[in-house]
Amino acid sequence: MMFPQSPTPRVFHLPLGCDFPKTIARGLEQRLHGHDPMSWAKTTLIFNTRRSEQRVTELLASGPARLLPRIKLLSGLDDTPETRAIPQPVSRIRRHLELAQLIDALLTASPELAPRSALFDLADSLARLIDEIQSEAVDPEAIRNIDVSDHSAHWQRTQQFLTIAQQYLAETSLPDKENRQGMVVDALIGTWLKNPPEHPIILAGSTGSRGTTARLMRAIASLPQGAVILPGFDTSMTTRDWANLSSEKHKAEDHPQYRLKAFMDEVDVSPDQVQPWDETVAAEPTKRTQLISLALRPAPITDQWLSEGPKLGDLEECCEDITLLNAPSPRLEAQAISIGIRDAVEQGKTVALISPDRTLTRRVSAALDRWRIRADDSAGIPLHLTAPGRLLDQTARLMGEPVTADTLLALLKNPLVFSGGDRGNHLRWTRNLEIYIRKYGMPFPTEELLVAWANGEKDEGVGTWASLIGRAVSVLSATSTQPLPHLIKVHLKYAELLSTGDSSQGDGALWLRDEGKKALQTVTLLQQDAVYGNDLSPHDYQALFHRILANEEVRDREQPRPDVFIWGTLEARVGGADIVILAGLNEGSWPEAAAHDPWLNRKMRNEVGLLSPDRKLGLSAHDFQIAAAGPKIWLSRSARSSDAETVPSRWLNRITNLVQGLPKQNGEAAYKGMLARGDKWLRLAIELEKPQQKVEPAKRPAPRPPVGARPRHLSVTRFKHLIRDPYNVYARDILKLKPLHSLRRSADALLRGTVVHSVFEEFIKQNGIQTPDPVDTILNIAEEVLAQKAPWPTAQRLWLGQLSRIAHEFVEQEKVRQQYGAPTLLEQKGKLTFADISFDLTAQADRIDMTETGSAIIYDYKTGTPPQKKPQLLFDRQLLLQMLMIEEGAFSELGPVPAESGVFLKVGSSLQSMPAPIDATSITEIKTELRALILAYDNPDQGYLARRQTEKDTYANEYDHLSRFGEWDITDEPNPEVLK
Known part of the structure; x- marks a missing residue:
């Protein structure tokens, strides 16, 4: 025996x-x-x-x-x-779907209990409660019989959900995993x-x-x-x-x-x-285990610190193998840990990183990639963060919703899309599509829009590619509430189609490698258990599918090192490493914050015999105590999270307080020694973050390109930049750099201006002032224009509402304007040539009216605040220059005619008119000053200075990053650079 x-x-x-x-x-x-x-x-x-x-x-x-x-x-x-x-246990997915059905029926009958968007969250939480009930052998009837008479109505509502758990446990014929383990x-x-x-x-x-x-x-x-x-x-x-x-x-x-x-x-x-x-x-x-044990004694008996602390002896010797790392940020914490791991590897020692903070451990893994060190991570990667998981998740998120440009391009850039087809051309066409969208916009790509774009590409094969992508996107976005098996079938069909691409060349890589096999196993289980789910909307399906992926993990089996480990806290009990790094030691991380229980409070849990939050805290403390007994240990934390200051872990506080509270045992020196050892790695991390070469800050640019490269034509709207910020003209008109729009186009001020111009241009074209109801004419035109140019329902309603509030006032003002002059030209282009200096001044006039006396009035619609008199005289000469062009005959359909006036018409939440200050200057003076400005930039010594005379410090300029504004200041002297 x-x-x-x-x-x-x-x-x-x-x-x-x-x-x-x-x-x-x-x-x-x-x-x-x-x-x-x-x-x-x-x-x-x-x-x-x-x-x-x-x-x-x-x-x-x-x-x-x-x-x-x-x-x-x-x-x-x-x-x-x-x-x-x-009997074998039912799958977690089946139980999740069955509970979701029961909760769905309850919410349908009593919608005030919870929002339907919380359906799967409630199912998950209820499933965890059922696991605990079965593991702790708690009689469900005991939960039903909890006295809630002295509690709020919340607990009485909770009983309705707990009845579902009891009903499920009573009626289910097959055990689940926890129940079967108990059996x-x-x-x-x-x-x-x-x-x-x-x-x-x-x-x-x-x-x-x-x-x-x-x-x-x-x-x-x-x-x-x-x-x-x-x-x-x-x-x-x-x-x-x-x-x-x-x-x-x-x-x-x-x-x-x-x-x-x-x-x-x-x-x-x-x-x-x-x-x-x-x-x-x-x-x-050992002295260290005694120190940790004493530090973690229950609060009521911490008086033992004074009686037993002196028995620890010299604390410098006791703490010589402890490194205390107080990093200022999670990034530096991860970087310092990675450097320490590399040092351990070089010394031939085994090292284990232990932390419940998976974000931190992934940061460390990423930092170790710098030296090609692949740790043996026991937790693996959440399935939805792998390439197959992302592709499945991305295609699920297309279902039942209009597809946006950024969503589509993120999908097309997934490494598995067209992995079975012509991947090279796929990437090239994706790049071309992105450039087109950034230039011209395509807020909601559809099959028709994608095919139309492809027809303009004149590239063999792009039409077939666009048609395949468009068909998948259109079918997925058109899904509606359907039985779960049907939604899964449609989803997987088009996910596989996007992965294979041209199936004649391959089958795609969606289901390959460990992560692909895990994804296939997961979706196969979902397909098998789908019959236990009810009809779902696409939004509900997205939530369900994402949750199922996020609950699975994939272990990386690509030959990790045998001497570098990343463990969860439970695996701290295994031990065996020469150096143990306990990281993320902040309250809420380690120990983790108590999970919110939507069902039972602490008193109720104790009453029926379920786990208390304190018990879970004690288990976490036990894992910490075991890990802290390693041969050499690091205690690591960051002073800040991504958005706030952090609080040190209670265990770390207790250890440092105990050490510092024993000065006669060299406690203060021991504490400083621990910190010094941690600071050593922090300094290395900070040094590693520094640039390899010292970069001098940029100087204020004032480039001097050759005269032959300088623009020989500018529009009237570009001259304010030539005066205020010449560098803008250099970048746009000489380097030909035009800013690309964001992928996710928004209903911004620029688009609103385009819409307003189009509405009033069409209104004037249709002679809307003569219609029986001019206001209705404006609004009808606005609806058509908004449908074409602003495909956002919210923006359409807001802008239509704004136009409806000012439409009547606009009509009344328009009647006065048309009594004085007749609209003659709309959105008319004009060009004024200065032959002696080889320069063209161009413009596109919003509207030119002719009076009975033969003079012209020019109007320009503004959705923003029009420039005041002084800025118009000095900088924003748009209307004054157009008046010059009218008098010089730049608009061929008019010929040279007198320019009586120019007016900005503000069309926003209110109507406002701002005339051009022609009374403070003259057309002759404007022409003279214009020629002088053009000739000034024909001088090779005249540079295009950045931010020469901006109106405000907050002046927005799309070329600031190119000029490296911020490295220099507007008070800096120009740095003229002759370009060849």
């Missing part, structure tokens, strides 16, 4: 700081030494994590030659005739009671935090050859300390050792009866 008879349940421990797998293997060898070789094969080891199973198996298989024990996971115990007869455990316990096994059964690494696992541990500990091995046992705690954890006055469920004490109480074993599993492990705890 491996174990001698024992009057009490057999419980062993693994002390803090030991190598879990090595200690398990060594203790097994000690107990089986000299036994029959078959004893190894008859022994059963049960672990709670796959990493523990793998590492112990590797160690035992490494030699000497022997039979291996049967090694199992808690989730793989169904290998007996009794357990194999238990397996109960079947095993029942078999053992009838026929106790004579071979050793050992369960190691679990604290019994879940009810099902605790039942199994109690049963195994009581078997004739059974044993339970508790991880992370604090041997520095006294009998008094253990008693304080479960005192009647204060149950310290948030203490790291509480769950171990609770299990010992359940099996009626005292802490001094828990024996070490490996006799060779030092019985005395």
Whole structure:
């Protein structure tokens, strides 16, 4: 026999700081030494994590030659005739869909209970509650019978949802995963009671935090050859300390050792009866484990800091292997950690990064890519962040909604789109389409618009490509509320079509590699269980599909390094690394903030026997305590998150407060030493972030291009830039750089101006003032123009409402204007040539009216604020220059005629007229000054100065980034640069 008879349940421990797998293997060898070789094969080891199973198996298989024990996971115990007869569990997806149907029926009957958009969130949360009910063996009737008479109406509404959980548990014929695990455990316990096994059964690494696992541990500990091995046992705690954890006055469920004490109480074993599993492990705890243990004592007995703190001795020696990293930002924290990992690799040491913050661990992984270091990340990547997951998610988000340009282009740039077709041409056509959209706009691409664009490309094959893309987009966006199997079929059909592209050349890479296979497995399960879902709208389908993808993870199997690990907090119990980095030590991250429970408050959970938030906090503290017992450790945090200051983890605060509070033991020096070691890595991270070469700030540009390259024609609207910001003219009219629009075109001021021009131009063309109801004519024209030029329902309603408020006033003013002059030219182009200096002045007049005396009045519609008198005289000479052009005969249909006046007509929330200040100048003076300005820039020494005379500091200029404004100031001297 491996174990001698024992009057009490057999419980062993693994002390803090030991190598879990090595200690398990060594203790097994000690107990089986000299036994029959078959004893190894008859022994059963049960672990709670796959990493523990793998590492112990590797160690035992490494030699000497022997039979291996049967090694199992808690989730793989169904290998007996009794357990194999238990029905297989229903999938999580099926249960999710079934609960969603029940909740949907409840919300339909009582819509005031919750918004329908929360349907799948409620289903997820209710599924987690059901898991907990089954794991803790809670009678659903107990939840139903909770007295809510003294609670708010919220709790009474909650009862209606909890009734769904009870109904589901009562009516479902097949178990789910948690329920089946409980049935397996109960079947095993029942078999053992009838026929106790004579071979050793050992369960190691679990604290019994879940009810099902605790039942199994109690049963195994009581078997004739059974044993339970508790991880992370604090041997520095006294009998008094253990008693304080479960005192009647204060149950310290948030203490790291509480769950171990609770299990010992359940099996009626005292802490001094828990024996070490490996006799060779030092019985005395290290100074570091004593320090951590003392720091984490329950709050009511922190007076022990003063009595027991001096027993720790010299804290500088105690803390010499602790590095405290206080980074100013998450980015620098990740960068410093990555540098530390690289240093460990170069020294031939193993290093493990432990953190519940997956964003931080992904940052570290990305930083390690700089040195081609691929960590063995146990958590993997969420499926929706992989290329197949993104493609499936992107196509799902097209369903039932108009497709926007940015959404379409993001989809086309997915690396799997056209992976089975002509990928090279696909990328080229995608680039051309993006440039077209940025230049001319296509807010909502459709099959017709895409084909029309392709017809103008004159490129062989682009028409077929655009038709395929357009067909997929159109079908997906046209989906409506349908049965779930139909929505899945349509979705996957077109996702595969986009992936394969030209199927004659390949099948696409959507379902290839590990992530593709995982995606295929996930959608196949969804297809199989889709019959349990009800009819869904496309929006509901998007939410469901994204949630299903986000709940799955893909492990990267591309040969990670065997000496760099990224672990979750539960895997901290496995240990085995030379350097352990505990990162993300901020409140809300580690320990994680208590999850919001929409169903039961703390009192209710305690009343029915569900897990309390404090118990979860204690389990997290236990993982921290085990990890902090590593040979060398880092304690790392960032002072800020992405948007706010952070609060250090309570455990980190306790450790630093304890160390600094013991000055006689060199506590202050020990704290500074920990910080200094962390600052070393921070300095390296900051240095790494610096540019490799010192970059001098740019100087204020004033380029001097050759005279022959300077523009020989400008429109009247460009002269204000030539005066205020000549660099703008240099970039646009000499370098020919025109800004591209955003992919997601918005209903901006520029477009609103275009719409207003088009509405009033058409109104004047139709002689709308003579119609029976001119106001209705304006509004009818506006509806047509808005439908063509502004395909945003919100903008259409807002702009139509604004036009309707001013339409009557505009008609009344227009009647006065037309009594004075008749509209003659609309949107007319004109050109005035200065032959002696080889320069053309161009314009497109919004409207020119002719009076009975033969003079012209020019009008310009403005949706913004028109320039006042002084700016018009000095800078914004648009109307004055057009009046010059009229008198010089630049508009051929008019010939030279007198220009009586020019008027800006503001059309916004109100109507306003702003005349050109022709009375303060003259046409002759305007012409003279214009010629002087043109001739000034014919001088090769005249540069195009950036921001020469802007009206305001906030002057917006689309070429500021090109001039590197910000590196120089408007008070800086120009830096003339002669260009050739």
